[in-house]
Amino acid sequence: MLELIDVEHSYGDQPVLRGVTLALPEGHIGCILGPSGCGKTTLLRCVAGFERVNAGEIRAAGDVLSGPGHHAPAEQRRIGMVFQDYALLPHLTAQRNVEFALHEKPAKEARQLAASFLERVGLAGLAERFPHELSGGQQQRVAIARALAPEPRLLLMDEPFSNLDMSMRQSLGQEVRDLLKQLGTTSLVAMHDHHDAFALADDAGVLHQGELLQWDTAYQLYHRPVSRFVASFVGKGVWLPGRINGDDTVDTELGVIRGRLKQTFPKGARVELLLRPDDVVHDDDSSMKAEVIARQFKGSEFLYELKTDSGTRLLSSVPSHHNHPVGEKIGIRLETDHMVVFPAE
Amino acid sequence: MADTGILRARLAAARPQFRATASGRGFGLLIWLIALVASTPLLVAVFSFAFDTGDIWPHLLRYVLPEAMLNTLVLVLGVMVVTTILGVSLAWFVATCEFPGRGFFNWALLLPMAMPGYVLGFAFAALFEYTGPVQGAWRDLFGASLPFPALGAAGASILTLGLVLYPYVFLIARHAFATQGVRSLEVAQSCGIRPWHGFFRVSLPMARPWIAAGLSLAVMESLADFGTVQLFNYTTFTTAIYRSWYGLFSLQSALQLSVVLVALVLIALVLEKRFRGESRYTATSGAAGRRIRPGRAGAAAITAWCSLVLIIAFTLPAGLILAWSVQSFTSEFDDRYWQLAANTLTLATVAALLITAVALLLGFAVRHAPTAINRGLSRIATLGYAIPGTVLAVGFFVPVAWLSGRVNDWFFAGSGTVVALQGGLAVVFLAYLARYLAVAHSSVDSALLRIRPSVEDAARGMGVSGVRLLAKVHIPILRPAIVTALLLVFVDVMKELPITLMTRPFGWDTLAVRVFQLTTEGQWQLAALPALAIVVAGLIPVTILSRRGN
Numbered sequence: 086m087l088e089l090i091d092v093e094h095s096y097g098d099q100p101v102l103r104g105v106t107l108a109l110p111e112g113h114i115g116c117i118l119g120p121s122g123c124g125k126t127t128l129l130r131c132v133a134g135f136e137r138v139n140a141g142e143i144r145a146a147g148d149v150l151s152g153p154g155h156h157a158p159a160e161q162r163r164i165g166m167v168f169q170d171y172a173l174l175p176h177l178t179a180q181r182n183v184e185f186a187l188h189e190k191p192a193k194e195a196r197q198l199a200a201s202f203l204e205r206v207g208l209a210g211l212a213e214r215f216p217h218e219l220s221g222g223q224q225q226r227v228a229i230a231r232a233l234a235p236e237p238r239l240l241l242m243d244e245p246f247s248n249l250d251m252s253m254r255q256s257l258g259q260e261v262r263d264l265l266k267q268l269g270t271t272s273l274v275a276m277h278d279h280h281d282a283f284a285l286a287d288d289a290g291v292l293h294q295g296e297l298l299q300w301d302t303a304y305q306l307y308h309r310p311v312s313r314f315v316a317s318f319v320g321k322g323v324w325l326p327g328r329i330n331g332d333d334t335v336d337t338e339l340g341v342i343r344g345r346l347k348q349t350f351p352k353g354a355r356v357e358l359l360l361r362p363d364d365v366v367h368d369d370d371s372s373m374k375a376e377v378i379a380r381q382f383k384g385s386e387f388l389y390e391l392k393t394d395s396g397t398r399l400l401s402s403v404p405s406h407h408n409h410p411v412g413e414k415i416g417i418r419l420e421t422d423h424m425v426v427f428p429a430e
Numbered sequence: 431m432a433d434t435g436i437l438r439a440r441l442a443a444a445r446p447q448f449r450a451t452a453s454g455r456g457f458g459l460l461i462w463l464i465a466l467v468a469s470t471p472l473l474v475a476v477f478s479f480a481f482d483t484g485d486i487w488p489h490l491l492r493y494v495l496p497e498a499m500l501n502t503l504v505l506v507l508g509v510m511v512v513t514t515i516l517g518v519s520l521a522w523f524v525a526t527c528e529f530p531g532r533g534f535f536n537w538a539l540l541l542p543m544a545m546p547g548y549v550l551g552f553a554f555a556a557l558f559e560y561t562g563p564v565q566g567a568w569r570d571l572f573g574a575s576l577p578f579p580a581l582g583a584a585g586a587s588i589l590t591l592g593l594v595l596y597p598y599v600f601l602i603a604r605h606a607f608a609t610q611g612v613r614s615l616e617v618a619q620s621c622g623i624r625p626w627h628g629f630f631r632v633s634l635p636m637a638r639p640w641i642a643a644g645l646s647l648a649v650m651e652s653l654a655d656f657g658t659v660q661l662f663n664y665t666t667f668t669t670a671i672y673r674s675w676y677g678l679f680s681l682q683s684a685l686q687l688s689v690v691l692v693a694l695v696l697i698a699l700v701l702e703k704r705f706r707g708e709s710r711y712t713a714t715s716g717a718a719g720r721r722i723r724p725g726r727a728g729a730a731a732i733t734a735w736c737s738l739v740l741i742i743a744f745t746l747p748a749g750l751i752l753a754w755s756v757q758s759f760t761s762e763f764d765d766r767y768w769q770l771a772a773n774t775l776t777l778a779t780v781a782a783l784l785i786t787a788v789a790l791l792l793g794f795a796v797r798h799a800p801t802a803i804n805r806g807l808s809r810i811a812t813l814g815y816a817i818p819g820t821v822l823a824v825g826f827f828v829p830v831a832w833l834s835g836r837v838n839d840w841f842f843a844g845s846g847t848v849v850a851l852q853g854g855l856a857v858v859f860l861a862y863l864a865r866y867l868a869v870a871h872s873s874v875d876s877a878l879l880r881i882r883p884s885v886e887d888a889a890r891g892m893g894v895s896g897v898r899l900l901a902k903v904h905i906p907i908l909r910p911a912i913v914t915a916l917l918l919v920f921v922d923v924m925k926e927l928p929i930t931l932m933t934r935p936f937g938w939d940t941l942a943v944r945v946f947q948l949t950t951e952g953q954w955q956l957a958a959l960p961a962l963a964i965v966v967a968g969l970i971p972v973t974i975l976s977r978r979g980n
Contacts, residue, residue: 135616135720159619166620172613176636186621188631235621 086111086271087132087239092141092151094124094131101127103295104141109288114265114272116286116303118279118318124295125275126169129241132273133166134159145239165232167242171224173216179203179227180212186231202230205264222253229261233270240265240272246281258284279319283307291315308423309347316425321388322361323399326429329354335426338395339373344424359425362388362402371416375399377409391417457795458804464792465807468814468864471825475692478685486683494670494687502653502666502694504584505591509652510645512592516739517599517648518641522633523736525607526615528721529729535736537976542743543597544968546925548657548946549961551590553747555661556954558586583664590662591652593743598651599644601975606640607633612721625722639705646702653695654818656928657942661949667691668928671820675932681828688821699816748965754958762959770960774924774940781862782920786912788863789870793878812871814864819928822861827933830857857933865929866922870915877911914974921967 087109094102101124109115117125130136132143134150134157143151145164150157165186173182183199190198203212206226216224225245232240245261246254262285265272276282282289283303290300291314299311310316327337329350335342335358342358350356367389375391378398384405391399401417409415523529524536542550558564558580568578581589611633618628634641656668665673667687674684724732796808814822881904889895889903927942934943941960948957 130720133616133620135619158624159616160622160624163622164620166616168613168617170613172617174614174617174632174636175610176638185618189622232620 086113086146087115087273088142088144089128089132090142090144092128092131092143093139094127094136095139101295102131102138105292105295105297106141107290107297107300109271109273111271112266112269113287114262114274114285116282116289117273117275117292117297118277118282118289119275119292120277120318123292125292126243128292129166129243129273129275132239133164133241134162163235163238165235165237165240167225167228167232167240167245169243169245169247171216171228173224173227173231175216178213178215179208179219179223179230182216182227183231183234186235189235198234199230202234203227206230207260221248222257225249225257229264233264233268236268238271240270242272242274244275244277247277254278254281255284261285279307291318293318308425310425313427316359316427320361321400322359322364323397324357325360325397327356327358327426329356333424335424338397339393339419342419342421342424344421346424346426348426350426350428355429356426357429358421359427360399360419360421361425362400364419364421365391365399365401366418366420367401367403367407367415368418369416371418373417374414375401375417376414377411380409380411389415391415457799458801460791460795461799461804461807461811464788464867465811467860468811468867470829470860471688471817471822471864472692472813474825474828475685475689475821478689486680486686490683490686494674494683495690497665498667498670498687499690501584501659501664502691505587505659505664505666506649506652508584508588509591509595509648512588513596513599513648514641514645516592516596517644518603518634518637520596520736520739521600521603522607522611522629523732525604526611526633526722527729527732528723529732531733531736535740538740538744539600539736540597540972540976541740541969542594543975544965544972545594545744545747546657546927546942546964546968547591547594547655548661548927548942548949549751549965550594550743550747551586551658551661552945552949552954552957552961553750554586554590555949556750557746559952583662586662587659587664590658591655593739594658595648595651596739596743598647599641602640602644602647603637606637610636615722616720642705643702646698646705649698650695650702650816653691653698654816656818656820656931657946660946667694668818668820671824672928672932675824681824684820684824685828688824691818691821695816695818699813751958751962751965754955755962758955758959762956767959770939770941770944771963773938774942774963777858777862777930777938777940778920778923781859781866781923782916784859785863785866785919786870786874786915789867789874789915790908790912792867792871793874797878808871812868815866815868817865819861819865819926820932822864823857823929823932826857826860826864830860854935855938858929858935858938861929861933862923862926865926866919869918869922873911873915873918874908877908881907917974918971921971924967925964 087107089105089107092102092105093100105128107115117128119125127136131138131151137156138151140153141151142149142153145162148157149155150162173179174185177185180196180199180203183202184195187195187198200209200212203209206229208223208226208230211219211223214223216227219227225248229242229245232242246258249257258281274282274285276285286303288300289303289306291298291306293314298315299306301309306315307319310319316322325337325339327335327342329352330336330341331352332349333343333346335356337358373393375393377389378392379390381388382405386405387403387407387409389401389403389409391401393399399417407415520535520539524532524539556562565578568576614632614636615625615628618632619625623631654668655666656672659666660669660672667690671684671687671691674680674687723729792808792811796804817825885903886899889899894902924940925942927946930938930940931943931946934940939947941963944960945957945964948954948960
């Protein structure tokens with residue numbers, strides 16, 4: 086549905102996007118992850134038509150939106166946009182804000198459509214409020230209703246949850262996903278938090294200094310990252326030095342670790358292996374012991390920071406009924422079906 | 431138990447409770463005094479109905495009021511139209527479009543503020559009078575048979591004041607467009623609306639409270655204007671008051687006309703406060719988008735429009751005044767001008783020091799005794815910026831003259847001594863104080879707000895208090911604000927015309943008064959030299975404003 090082919094963009098002589106290529110199938114929710122300043126807002130603005138591309142092509146449903154010598158104006162693209170600051174029109178009520186997007190429809194139909202979309206985002210009773218009378222989360226809902234009401238062929242959202250608190254993000258994230266799936270709206274979302282992204286996205290990628298390092302399913306991005314940067318950006322973990330010992334085995338201080346390797350390395354090559362907190366499983370029967378040196382209570386689980394006898398530090402995510410104080414030695418076991426291994430630096 | 435008792439006693443002793451209440455009362459008294467003095471003209475106007483007005487009202491109703499009322503309304507409406515068209519269009523282009531010279535026009539379009547209406551007016555009058563260059567060229571081109579499309583007194587006054595006052599609308603509307611204009615146009619675009627249509631669909635409705643607030647200021651200024659309308663011989667309330675005073679020597683009718691004018695001003699003031707309140711609620715975050723890039727022809731048209739306004743409102747008249755000043759410099763520049771300059775500098779300096787000092791006292795007093803009454807009084811004390819100078823002149827002259835009359839009767843009856851208070855500088859400075867206290871106060875007060883009580887507490891916690899606290903904390907933070915207040919009041923007094931003209935003692939002519947006298951006689955070229963000094967001084971607040979705006 087949406088295709089970006091080698092898209093380049095720069096502000097003056099400062100390159101912002103370098104050869105970004107991605108494809109988003111009809112009805113999918115795609116997520117661009119990246120630290121602030123990586124170019125993800127610019128990428129969305131290029132797709133929306135607020136910025137011109139220097140090279141490459143942007144297509145939607147086969148139409149070329151941006152390309153060499155061609156730039157469809159933003160107002161003709163039929164692409165909805167939810168801005169990071171919501172950008173509600175301050176002089177209009179919630180209802181009028183949504184109606185504003187339906188200006189091509191007859192007034193009566195626009196009124197009904199706007200009301201039904203406000204209802205869908207859970208704001209039925211607040212239609213006559215002005216933006217300054219709504220909370221951040223409610224303003225965000227109005228912005229989403231406004232962007233969806235004209236049935237755009239593509240929805241763009243720039244950091245939709247960055248101004249909301251933790252619990253609001255999770256509930257709204259789920260609601261937004263349900264709504265988008267129900268409407269079947271293809272969406273591209275820019276985010277910096279991988280938790281939010283994994284809860285929302287079908288496809289995801291990490292943008293770093295204007296380069297899209299990987300474009301994949303959210304699952305693959307986490308378990309099969311193509312670079313150290315991607316691996317570190319989408320989740321916690323520790324890098325364990327080791328040596329390749331034949332197919333699918335790596336020798337480390339913690340012994341021989343087995344799992345599927347994505348690439349092939351020469352035997353004896355020095356590598357680093359990523360151990361995520363969920364790869365290190367707590368097991369009282371295990372002979373491998375590690376000392377708890379710090380712990381973080383996360384509700385349903387503990388994140389333990391551990392130190393093995395040989396001095397290696399590990400992170401382990403453990404169900405929270407296993408309550409071990411700092412200083413205690415606990416048994417651990419490695420579960421490494423997907424081994425994430427990169428050559429040592 | 432004993433320990434906590436001692437601790438509590440120590441804490442109680444450390445709290446400066448006693449001092450606070452005692453000084454609180456003193457501050458309260460001070461605030462009352464300042465508010466009373468500053469609002470004297472308003473009180474005089476309100477209570478003047480109680481005076482014996484004799485047969486003044488029938489005369490006013492028949493010969494003065496209808497014309498003054500009609501002309502004032504025409505002037506106000508005309509100025510509203512001109513300032514809206516100029517201010518809003520220029521602000522929108524500068525804030526939301528990319529075109530050649532945008533950065534330059536962003537500040538240069540404020541320059542007309544430096545020019546008092548009576549200066550721009552006489553430059554226009556000189557250019558467009560029958561023997562002037564424009565009409566001469568017209569006759570050369572079309573012969574004498576085709577009459578020149580003259581504007582008339584109303585048109586000339588409206589155009590002049592519109593060109594001088596549009597920066598108020600420009601400044602405030604530009605802020606609105608710059609903080610939310612570009613982003614909201616992007617919203618419109620993503621909803622399928624073209625940027626040019628977005629101006630009417632989004633920008634204009636959204637900025638309405640700001641535009642209205644700027645317009646109310648322009649309306650207040652045009653209600654207060656005396657020099658421009660007097661120059662074009664256009665009878666409004668201010669000129670009617672002046673003529674009652676000087677032509678008919680009827681203080682009573684001047685006072686009664688002032689009452690009506692004050693009522694009009696208060697309406698504008700209430701409207702301004704309302705719109706300002708509204709704009710506070712609708713303010714949103716100022717995330718920047720990308721300015722519109724019009725095509726080559728569009729960009730050229732925008733640049734041409736900005737240039738046209740700037741040339742007519744500033745470059746052309748300022749150039750003319752400069753050229754005439756150079757021409758008449760050798761013949762006109764003599765001791766008389768030194769005397770005028772000395773008078774102007776003296777009045778402006780003394781007024782600036784006095785008014786800034788009072789503003790500081792008021793600010794500190796309200797800070798230390800911030801009750802609802804005191805804050806209300808401080809607002810009343812700074813209301814004078816909206817009251818026309820002619821009204822302030824009458825409003826202070828009447829009570830001071832009455833007072834000095836009583837003093838003469840009581841103490842010096844029959845002795846032949848006269849206390850010359852009514853002709854002294856007291857009335858001049860009191861009227862300046864009432865009119866410009868708000869200028870100094872707003873500058874000082876916003877700086878005072880930045881010194882949070884927690885800062886003072888923190889300094890006290892570190893053992894810094896009293897004079898050292900003032901020297902280490904207050905003075906350094908307030909210094910730029912004090913300098914700004916001094917400068918703004920100085921320049922305002924320098925440009926001031928009606929108060930100085932109506933209440934100055936003999937021998938206290940200022941540059942502004944001299945410009946007025948010379949232009950009344952049609953001596954345009956000679957008026958250029960004193961006018962030039964006023965325009966140059968007027969550039970100071972414009973630079974302060976444009977720097978603050980950025």
